[in-house]
Amino acid sequence: MGGITNNAMIIRRELMTRIARLLMQGKLEEQVDRIPLELRPKGSTDISRCCIYKDRAVLKYKIMAMLGFHIQDEEDELTPLAEYVRQAFRRTEVSDEPLTVVDAACSACVKANYVITNMCRGCVARPCLVNCPKNAIRFEGGQAKIDSSKCVNCGMCQKNCPFHAVVYVPVPCEESCPVGAISKDEKGIEHIDYDKCIYCGKCLVACPFGAVMEKSHMMEIFRAFREKRQVVALVAPAIAGQFRTPLENIVGAILQLGFHDVVEVARGADVTTANEAAEFEEKMKAGQPFMTTSCCPSYTASVRKHIPELEPFVSHTRTPMYYTAEMTRKKYPDAVLVFIGPCLAKRFETFQDPNTDYMLSFEEIGAMFVAAGIDVAQSKPADVGAGIDPSGRGYPVAGGVAGAVGKKLAGRVDYRSVAFDGIDKARIRELKGLVRSCSGNMVEVMACEGGCVNGCDVIANYKVASRQIGELVKK
Amino acid sequence: MENKLSVKVCTGTLCYVMGGAELQLLESYLPAEIAARVDIKGAPCLDCCNRTDAGKAPFVQVGDRIVAEASLFKVAEVIKEMLKAEGKWAE
Numbered sequence: 070m071g072g073i074t075n076n077a078m079i080i081r082r083e084l085m086t087r088i089a090r091l092l093m094q095g096k097l098e099e100q101v102d103r104i105p106l107e108l109r110p111k112g113s114t115d116i117s118r119c120c121i122y123k124d125r126a127v128l129k130y131k132i133m134a135m136l137g138f139h140i141q142d143e144e145d146e147l148t149p150l151a152e153y154v155r156q157a158f159r160r161t162e163v164s165d166e167p168l169t170v171v172d173a174a175c176s177a178c179v180k181a182n183y184v185i186t187n188m189c190r191g192c193v194a195r196p197c198l199v200n201c202p203k204n205a206i207r208f209e210g211g212q213a214k215i216d217s218s219k220c221v222n223c224g225m226c227q228k229n230c231p232f233h234a235v236v237y238v239p240v241p242c243e244e245s246c247p248v249g250a251i252s253k254d255e256k257g258i259e260h261i262d263y264d265k266c267i268y269c270g271k272c273l274v275a276c277p278f279g280a281v282m283e284k285s286h287m288m289e290i291f292r293a294f295r296e297k298r299q300v301v302a303l304v305a306p307a308i309a310g311q312f313r314t315p316l317e318n319i320v321g322a323i324l325q326l327g328f329h330d331v332v333e334v335a336r337g338a339d340v341t342t343a344n345e346a347a348e349f350e351e352k353m354k355a356g357q358p359f360m361t362t363s364c365c366p367s368y369t370a371s372v373r374k375h376i377p378e379l380e381p382f383v384s385h386t387r388t389p390m391y392y393t394a395e396m397t398r399k400k401y402p403d404a405v406l407v408f409i410g411p412c413l414a415k416r417f418e419t420f421q422d423p424n425t426d427y428m429l430s431f432e433e434i435g436a437m438f439v440a441a442g443i444d445v446a447q448s449k450p451a452d453v454g455a456g457i458d459p460s461g462r463g464y465p466v467a468g469g470v471a472g473a474v475g476k477k478l479a480g481r482v483d484y485r486s487v488a489f490d491g492i493d494k495a496r497i498r499e500l501k502g503l504v505r506s507c508s509g510n511m512v513e514v515m516a517c518e519g520g521c522v523n524g525c526d527v528i529a530n531y532k533v534a535s536r537q538i539g540e541l542v543k544k
Numbered sequence: 545m546e547n548k549l550s551v552k553v554c555t556g557t558l559c560y561v562m563g564g565a566e567l568q569l570l571e572s573y574l575p576a577e578i579a580a581r582v583d584i585k586g587a588p589c590l591d592c593c594n595r596t597d598a599g600k601a602p603f604v605q606v607g608d609r610i611v612a613e614a615s616l617f618k619v620a621e622v623i624k625e626m627l628k629a630e631g632k633w634a635e
Contacts, residue, residue: 074563074615082561313555313568313586322557435561444589445557529565 076117077279083108084128085287085436088135092291093440101150105129123173130171134282137289139169157288163427167268167283167416168261174280176257178240180217181205183227188234189213197226197235245275247493248375267370269492269516270413270525283413283526286427290407299329299404303393303425306335307411307465307521309541310534311431316541317450322443323434324451329404333454337393338461338473344386345470346477349511353482357382359507362470364388367414367492367516375497378504382512389464390415394424409434411465411524414516430526463542465521466535471513485509491518548583549626551619552605556589564602566616573616574623581632582623 087104091097105128109121118124130140132150136157185197191211198206198213205219206226213234215226227235242251242259250265251272259280261272273281293300302323309316320331341364352360363369363384372379394406408419409429419428429437438445454462460476463469471486478484487509489496503512517523522538523531553567554560571584590605592598592612599612606622627633 074566079563086561311565312557312560432561435557439558439561443557446555446588528561530569533565533568 075277077277080128081131081279082432082436084131084135085285085433086439088132088287089437089440092287098151098154101132101154104132104150127171127174130173131279131282134169134171135285135287137163137284137286139164139166139284140171141169154288158292160289163286163289163420164284165417165420166261166263167413167420168266168273169282169284170259170261171280171282172258174278175259177278178257179238180253180257181215181220182222182237182239183215183220183224184236184238185213185215185226186234186236187212188232189230190232190234192231194231196229196231200225200229241275241277242272242281245271247271247497248371265374267367267374267492267516268414268417269367273413274525283416283430285433286429287433289427290405290429293405294327299401300327301397301401301404301406302328302331303334303390303397303406303408304331305390305408305410305415305465305521306333306338306462306538307524307527307534308409308431309462310465310522310537311435311528312445314446315450316453318445318448320451320453322438322445322448323409325443325448326437326441328407330401331451332393332397333457334389334393334408335454335457335461335464337391337396338389338464339458340392341386341389342458342461342473342477345384346474348384348386349474349484350478350482353510359503359510359512360384361512361514364464364470365414365515365521366418367412368514370414370417371492371497371500371516376501379500382504388418389461390418390425391422394422398424411521411527412517413525415524431524431528432526435528459542459544463538466538467515467518467520468513469520469542471511474511484511486511486513488513490515490520492516548581549607549623549630549632550605551582551584551623552587552590553584554590554592554603555586556593558593559589559602562601564614567602567604567614567619570616570619574620578620578623578627578633581627
């Protein structure tokens with residue numbers, strides 16, 4: 070889902086690249102306030118909103134999110150971005166709320182999903198008005214209007230209009246959210262309810278205004294570089310599909326950025342596979358009807374917050390990131406550990422993990438390569454993964470986890486896997502139903518269609534990435 | 545078949561990050577009769593990103609023409625146009 074090219078995505082990546090470049094030059098504080106002006110220079114006709122000033126304001130707030138701030142933390146509108154840069158460099162903690170809504174960019178969406186168009190003839194029958202259960206329709210200037218404060222989006226007006234004058238207009242972020250965690254306040258601006266949010270990142274991909282932003286950890290990571298600390302990257306296996314190059318070059322390029330070492334999370338995936346296989350065997354022997362995977366943090370958050378009845382069936386095995394970070398922490402007790410991964414859910418997991426310090430998304434690491442002028446294909450290939458089972462590299466593609474566990478079990482027990490990839494509203498209901506009847510005994514669940522290769526922060530199209538990863542697994 | 549129209553899709557990191565990754569699907573995006581008339585290759589950096597006059601990434605080279613801010617649709621249109629000009633294809 071992250072791979073779908075659109076201008077909101079391009080703007081985000083352009084901003085990330087500019088921030089990374091200035092950080093590398095040590096000039097961010099000095100020049101950050103110029104970025105919105107450079108992207109929307111005086112006289113520019115390349116405008117996305119009502120005017121150049123609004124465009125610049127939105128860019129400013131997007132930068133604020135990329136510096137790791139919550140937009141609503143702004144106290145004084147005159148505070149320059151340079152001040153946020155200074156504050157970010159002093160900051161000692163990252164927040165457990167990984168998203169922020171740029172309010173200046175939001176609020177463009179309809180309050181009620183049904184809108185009466187100019188095709189309304191103001192007829193005598195007025196079935197829209199007669200059939201509206203909430204009295205939300207009134208006539209003004211000979212045409213029907215919907216009062217959004219009364220409308221409950223039932224759609225009766227649309228169903229009854231003889232002229233097809235009523236259209237349904239979605240609110241993309243709300244429509245994409247599988248759990249109803251994003252909704253409007255009284256001013257029409259979207260807010261995220263973290264009691265419900267499952268960190269799937271679907272809203273941030275869905276918003277055509279790019280108003281939902283991830284709070285980046287880039288500032289913390291650059292500070293660690295600046296303070297000459299050892300910074301170690303833990304790379305999610307999905308990275309192997311992100312560039313048109315062998316994994317060896319990607320690892321080489323990350324080292325070139327100044328990371329002290331790069332550890333493949335596929336190494337931890339091997340531990341997850343072994344533990345999950347052992348746990349599966351044990352649970353089946355104990356008579357449990359089925360077990361589900363636990364490595365997608367968005368899925369486990371869905372269970373915790375919305376499907377508690379499924380909780381006893383979720384594997385207690387930890388994620389590949391957990392095991393990898395544990396191993397890496399032993400080797401580098403004082404290093405800064407940075408997980409490089411495909412999605413928002415993993416950013417949240419990084420926050421919870423006892424050993425990982427920060428997270429960089431694939432988009433962010435891509436922007437850092439561009440900023441540093443690194444062409445991944447030209448970087449010096451590094452040694453990768455001696456002793457990693459190829460099945461561990463297959464985790465990010467739907468079916469990969471269940472496949473690895475099945476391979477490990479090697480026919481010792483009855484193993485029938487079912488895969489659910491892509492969590493949406495309907496899927497949540499289906500998952501609830503699993504408790505009553507499940508067609509297999511091992512359920513693999515991934516929040517994104519196609520697996521982690523289709524996370525909200527990926528660069529490559531997931532079909533291309535899956536193909537590349539498939540080749541690695543075959544090796 | 546000789547004389548296929550050459551299409552070079554830049555797979556350099558900058559192009560890839562700025563939306564070029566999607567262009568890897570070009571072959572399957574093109575209608576079969578057009579796909580048969582082109583030779584699509586991934587190319588290392590076409591060096592357009594270092595020029596100030598070439599426009600914005602991602603870049604694709606169709607024959608001798610550079611397509612800037614390339615999208616699947618835009619590249620397909622240029623391919624059709626060039627095939628028509630060479631008399632190799634008619635709509």
